[in-house]
Amino acid sequence: MNIASIGSGHIGGTLSKLWAASGHRVMFGSRDPHGERMRSLLREAGANAAAGTVREAAAFGEVLLLAVPPSELERIFADAGDLTGKIVINCTNRYDGKSADGEVRRLAGDARVVRAFHTLPWEVIAEPEYDAINASLFVSGDDAEAKAIVSGLAADIGLDPVDVGGSAEMAKVEEAIIALWGVFSPLYGRNYGLRVLRR
Numbered sequence: 001m002n003i004a005s006i007g008s009g010h011i012g013g014t015l016s017k018l019w020a021a022s023g024h025r026v027m028f029g030s031r032d033p034h035g036e037r038m039r040s041l042l043r044e045a046g047a048n049a050a051a052g053t054v055r056e057a058a059a060f061g062e063v064l065l066l067a068v069p070p071s072e073l074e075r076i077f078a079d080a081g082d083l084t085g086k087i088v089i090n091c092t093n094r095y096d097g098k099s100a101d102g103e104v105r106r107l108a109g110d111a112r113v114v115r116a117f118h119t120l121p122w123e124v125i126a127e128p129e130y131d132a133i134n135a136s137l138f139v140s141g142d143d144a145e146a147k148a149i150v151s152g153l154a155a156d157i158g159l160d161p162v163d164v165g166g167s168a169e170m171a172k173v174e175e176a177i178i179a180l181w182g183v184f185s186p187l188y189g190r191n192y193g194l195r196v197l198r199r
Ligand SMILES: NC(=O)c1ccc[n+]([C@@H]2O[C@H](COP(=O)([O-])OP(=O)(O)OC[C@H]3O[C@@H](n4cnc5c(N)ncnc54)[C@H](OP(=O)(O)O)[C@@H]3O)[C@@H](O)[C@H]2O)c1
Pocket: 006, 007, 008, 009, 010, 011, 012, 029, 030, 031, 032, 054, 066, 067, 068, 069, 070, 072, 075, 076, 091, 092, 093, 094, 117, 118, 119, 120, 121, 122, 123
């Protein structure tokens, strides 16, 4: 698929390098698409990756990954232009009690929003396999086809996608994950994964 990565930091850089390596085409949407940091990232990402402005990347992508600070969302949607029909993956998290999910769904207009890649640290996304068991990735959204496509993108890079339903269910999952983080991160640091076993 053609994937636009708006954001080329920890999450955008990690996911896009993996997607490019698995055969997808990626364009980073950046404020500085020709700078040294981007040139270095493109060297690491290989021939399937390119960089452009946010508008250029948004036009290129069938799928847009939003991997930016939540404070920038309004500006980025304005820069991106019309996203009707495109799949927008929202992995942004706010830590002030407000919902990044509701805000993105409001700003995204007629785009097809899927919430995913926000419940794992980038270190686990980069290396999701633990003794041959892959970490689960929770996915939600109202558009079943868009959710299936994003789940496929997660599986392509070795994650175990788990469809939790819609926004209300994801809000409960997020609450549980924050509670577990308080227990496990002092014990194991950031680099632990969760797996949902099911039959
Ligand atoms: N880090 C994690 O493990 C993790 C896990 C789950 C969810 N998240 C969420 O994912 C999002 C990204 O986190 P991150 O750790 O990847 O952040 P990061 O490393 O700081 O990267 C943020 C990226 O956003 C870009 N950016 C900022 N403002 C922009 C604008 N107006 N237009 C275009 N690009 C812009 C930055 O570009 P410049 O390089 O030009 O500044 C940078 O590439 C956050 O919402 C975070 O809550 C992070």
